[in-house]
Amino acid sequence: MMDQRNKAMQGMEGARRATGIPCMAAAAQGVPSMAIVSAASPPNPEVPEKATRRRFTTDYKLKVLHQADQCRNPGDIGMLSRREGLYSSHLTTWRRQREIGIMSGLTPKHRGRKPKLDDPLREENAKLRKENLHLQGRLKKAELIIDIQKKISQILGIPLKNPELGEDD
Numbered sequence: 683m684m685d686q687r688n689k690a691m692q693g694m695e696g697a698r699r700a701t702g703i704p705c706m707a708a709a710a711q712g713v714p715s716m717a718i719v720s721a722a723s724p725p726n727p728e729v730p731e732k733a734t735r736r737r738f739t740t741d742y743k744l745k746v747l748h749q750a751d752q753c754r755n756p757g758d759i760g761m762l763s764r765r766e767g768l769y770s771s772h773l774t775t776w777r778r779q780r781e782i783g784i785m786s787g788l789t790p791k792h793r794g795r796k797p798k799l800d801d802p803l804r805e806e807n808a809k810l811r812k813e814n815l816h817l818q819g820r821l822k823k824a825e826l827i828i829d830i831q832k833k834i835s836q837i838l839g840i841p842l843k844n845p846e847l848g849e850d851d
Contacts, residue, residue, distance in 0.1 A: 743776050 746766060750773055753759045763770060835842050 738772075744780075747773070747776055747780060 746762070746768065749762055750759055753762060759770075759773070762768075763773065832842065
């Protein structure tokens with residue numbers, strides 16, 4: 683019984699448990715347990731703030747699809763996708779895009795707002811509309827001030843001079 687245990691320990695030389703507890707073979711050889719635990723560096727727990735989206739070029743997609751088309755044995759496509767780090771949905775989408783049209787379907791789509799049309803008349807029109815709104819706001823404020831001045835002059839009995847008739851101070 684002891685011989686079987688020794689043979690089993692010799693076969694597991696250097697093996698550790700997942701919990702960080704050293705194996706029996708290391709303890710039997712006299713290796714301190716702290717040396718075994720500290721030898722394996724823990725994984726980095728830091729996670730980037732924002733994950734970056736993977737982008738595949740057209741050449742890469744075509745190369746992978748060609749390799750997938752060459753797979754004949756069961757499990758070959760799974761091995762290919764594991765090796766390349768792809769999902770089966772990638773292959774499905776890329777095949778569908780290839781059927782639609784190679785260059786237009788396989789180029790990555792641009793995300794975000796649509797680019798503005800370079801029409802100088804539209805830009806000038808938008809600029810003039812903005813300026814018009816600004817001037818209308820200033821006109822309303824000026825009319826409000828004039829109305830208040832008229833009311834105050836009526837209350838205080840001060841006659842206002844009419845600039846249209848040419849009256850001066």
